[in-house]
Amino acid sequence: MRRKIKRIALLIITNIFVLLQCLPANATDDLVNPMQTYLSIETKLKYENMMQSYQKGYEPIVEDEKVILVLPLKVEKGIKLDSNKLTASIKVNDGTTIPFKMRIYEKVFNLETVKSKSGKSQELYLVTFSLPLDENRINGSYPVNIQTKYKVKGQNVVQDFGLYINIKDGTEAESSSSTDAMRTENNLEVPMSEPAVSLGGNTSDTTGSENQENSGAPKIVVTKCSVSPEKPIAGQEMTFQLVLENKSKMEAKNLKLSFDSELGEIVPVGMQNSIFIDTLKAGGSQTVSFTMKAQEAITKVNQKITLSLKYVDKNGAELTDDQILFVKLGQPISILVDKAVINAEVESGKKTDVTIKVFNTGNTTIKNCMCSLDVDGLTDGGITFIGDIEPGASKQGKITAAVTQKSLGKEGATEDEKYGSTEGTLTVTYEDPSGTSYQEERSVRTKIKKSSKEDSDDKKSVKRSSQWSVSLVIGMLFIYIMTAIVLFIRKKRQP
Missing domain, CATH: 2.60.40.10 (Immunoglobulins)
Known part of the structure; x- marks a missing residue:
């Protein structure tokens, strides 16, 4: 009988101990919210293959027939990705036009200490892809999605990040044809057939120009032309610089160069719209410049400026020539x-x-x-x-x-x-x-x-803690009672 009571008491004590061990204070501590994401972009620093930080408007580098995507990802404080690694892949929606060659792009990236261009080091996942560009790419902006997959405490997490690739070295989606082929030199449009802007005769009278050249009269040619700033804006001043060269064997005298806007929307700065040159020797050159200002409200982006040149030869004969320049104006x-x-x-x-x-x-x-x-x-x-x-x-x-x-x-x-x-x-x-x-x-x-879930978890945690305390007290009381019973029976049976 005594042995039987001991076995029962020992069994009860063991079961109570096991039950108490199965009552944790908070059973939800190790759970991961499947809707939660744990990565974010490090926006303040520049890393390898980045021209600017995300905070400053990061744009993927496009050069050498490839585009390089860089995505510096940091983990939220106190969170650790399982195995300190993630898998990243390039995702494109079906039917979406892309500027790079279609392939399967997927790589595994490990957590590493990366030094930024400013010298500051950070622990992050430096997701980098080098994508070969399509030879027939079209200029424009293309959305690209980088999908990351990782685990936190065994829970699978998928998180997407969006980037845009700007292509500027491809072909235009719509090309417009023009009967007058033009090329651009320092934002000045010049006829493709001319190597430079020519002031060697009246452009409206080809025969006169030929007679002038054959007669040995001075021939003035613009060998260089530029405008500053290189991208003039409406409402701002711009300075034109021309290099005049006398291509003939005869000296030109009393040169007068006048400049006027066809629409009157670009006006000279100051009272004068003319430049005077005393002489331009045969084979000599002269650099001239003049400043004009565009109105803020312009009717055309391509503005026409007429350059009128008057000069005399050694015999006193007056020669004239008009040359047209086109300048593209940007809008503020x-x-x-x-x-x-x-x-x-x-x-x-x-x-x-x-x-x-x-x-x-x-x-x-x-x-x-x-x-x-x-x-x-x-x-x-x-x-x-x-x-x-x-x-x-x-x-x-x-x-x-x-x-x-x-x-x-x-x-x-x-x-x-x-x-x-x-x-x-x-x-x-x-x-x-x-x-x-x-x-x-x-x-x-x-x-x-x-969140309401966190409030509920806190309440459950408090409730479990209270239940655990009550269970502990009851268990100890039960053990005390059983021990007292055993001792009482043992004492009762002693002779």
Whole structure:
């Protein structure tokens, strides 16, 4: 009987101990939210094969018949990818035109310490792809998706990042033909048949020009022409520089060079629209320059300037010549970027949209408008492409971001450090038709609140902790009672 009681008591004690071990304080600590993403783009630094950081409007390098994509990815604080590696691949939607050769592009990248061009080192996954370009590529902007796959605590996670490839060295989608073939030299359009701008005779009287040349009269030729700045803008001043050379064996005297705009939309700076040269010896040359200013409101991009040249030969005979120059004028960029719009309060573990509206208030098309987000606690999928915006039009950009925590993964972080008010910037980048980049920044503010699931988990954790404490007390009390019973029976049976 005594042995039987001992066995029963030992069995009860063992079972209670096992049950207590199976009651953890928080059974959800090691679970991973399958909707959560844990990678974000490192936006502030430049790395190998990057001309600018993502914050400054990163654009993939296109050269040597290839395009190089660089995606520096950092892991949220306190998070570790299983095996410290991820798999990245290039994804393109069916039917989408691409400028590179279609192949399967997939690589495995390991976590490594990477030094930026400024010398600062960071631990990140430097995702890099070198894609061979198609020989028949067409100029334009092409969206490309880099898909990453990785595991966190055994849970599979898929996260996409969007990039845009700008092709400028391909063929035009629509080519326009012209009866007058032209070439461009320093933004000046010159007839293809002429190696330089010629002022050697009256362009409207070919016979007179030939007679002038055959008679040995002075022949003045423009051997060089340029305009500064190289890309003149409407509303700004521009300086033309011409090199006049006397190609004949006769001296030219009393040269007068006048310049006038056909539409009157480019006017001389100052009171004079003429330049005077006393003599230009046979075989000699003279550099002349003059400054003009274009009106802000122009009716044509291609402006015509008439150069009128008058001079006399050694016999006092007056010679005249008119030469036409064309100059392409760019339009000044003018945009209005509205405030960034986001919910005043967002919930951790869910997704939220951040929108921005861009208005083109100028007279020229805004090219390759994009936006990116940099806010603690909000993880986006990279750069969002807004597109080209025509004059007078507007477009909206929308970034869908995953809401995490302000100090995700920080050990010992308090509730105030994890949740509450957070702020950062939304950066809008864009280009003018010449490819010059600009950017605007807008502040983003919101409040991150704890998700209902996290609240529920906390309550369950407290409840489990209370249940565990009660179970422990009951178990100890039961052990005490059973021990007392055994001792009582043993004492009772002693003689």
